[in-house]
Amino acid sequence: AGTGKFFVGGNWKCNGTKDSISKLVSDLNAAKLEPDVDVVVAPPFVYIDQVKSSLADRVEISGQNSWVGKGGAFTGEISVEQLKDIGCKWVILGHSERRHIIGEDDKFIGKKAAYALNGGLGVIACIGELLEEREAGKTFDVCFQQLKAYADSVPSWDNIVIAYEPVWAIGTGKVATPQQAQEVHAALRDWLRKNVSGEIASKTRIIYGGSVNGGNSAELAKQEDIDGFLVGGASLKGPEFAIIVNSVT
Numbered sequence: 043a044g045t046g047k048f049f050v051g052g053n054w055k056c057n058g059t060k061d062s063i064s065k066l067v068s069d070l071n072a073a074k075l076e077p078d079v080d081v082v083v084a085p086p087f088v089y090i091d092q093v094k095s096s097l098a099d100r101v102e103i104s105g106q107n108s109w110v111g112k113g114g115a116f117t118g119e120i121s122v123e124q125l126k127d128i129g130c131k132w133v134i135l136g137h138s139e140r141r142h143i144i145g146e147d148d149k150f151i152g153k154k155a156a157y158a159l160n161g162g163l164g165v166i167a168c169i170g171e172l173l174e175e176r177e178a179g180k181t182f183d184v185c186f187q188q189l190k191a192y193a194d195s196v197p198s199w200d201n202i203v204i205a206y207e208p209v210w211a212i213g214t215g216k217v218a219t220p221q222q223a224q225e226v227h228a229a230l231r232d233w234l235r236k237n238v239s240g241e242i243a244s245k246t247r248i249i250y251g252g253s254v255n256g257g258n259s260a261e262l263a264k265q266e267d268i269d270g271f272l273v274g275g276a277s278l279k280g281p282e283f284a285i286i287v288n289s290v291t
């Protein structure tokens with residue numbers, strides 16, 4: 043872990059029911075979470091209100107996506123203003139499932155990030171390469187290009203956490219090795235240093251996502267440039283998520 047406060051996000055994706063989420067919230071409320079870690083969960087939109095009213099305030103709430111501009115005639119979308127209104131502090135943008143399944147591109151994601159930051163939300167800005175891109179030796183090129191799209195549009199870096207999530211590691215059980223993750227995190231920090239500023243490079247948290255679980259998080263957390271995690275599958279189990287949150291100590 044680096045010098046910034048450790049940050050662990052749980053991305054619940056399109057999972058859960060009122061009942062299963064009520065159980066997950068009570069498990070999280072019962073868990074001992076290290077105080078020196080920022081903990082955020084991203085429930086499906088329809089359950090945010092339920093989670094907000096039942097989960098301890100110590101855990102902040104994130105949307106899993108937001109609309110690119112002010113709300114209005116955009117059927118099926120959720121606006122930044124609505125996320126703020128319901129008590130969200132964060133939004134996940136650029137997740138690989140939105141890039142590669144829904145088809146969002148770098149420019150659109152950059153615009154979303156700018157709108158969300160201007161509207162007062164923190165942004166968990168996801169990036170990451172596909173397996174074929176890694177195998178073709180293009181990991182850095184792809185990640186830098188995705189990072190540049192954010193850099194080109196955001197008003198400030200104060201409220202951004204970068205999530206490096208290699209697509210081949212998401213939901214596959216194939217976690218990046220600590221060395222593979224560290225190598226990319228260090229390169230991303232170096233890119234920020236050269237293209238944004240030394241100050242932003244050292245203070246921006248870069249978290250890792252991709253098959254993180256209670257068994258592999260401690261080794262990953264030891265890496266110098268890994269400042270936390272974005273967790274999918276394992277965030278649906280309260281006790282295991284707590285182990286991941288506490289893995290920095």
Ligand code: PEP
Pocket residue numbers: 053207211212213214215251252253254272273274275276
């Ligand atoms: C994610 O979707 O952000 C993620 C990292 O998923 P998983 O932990 O299930 O690989």
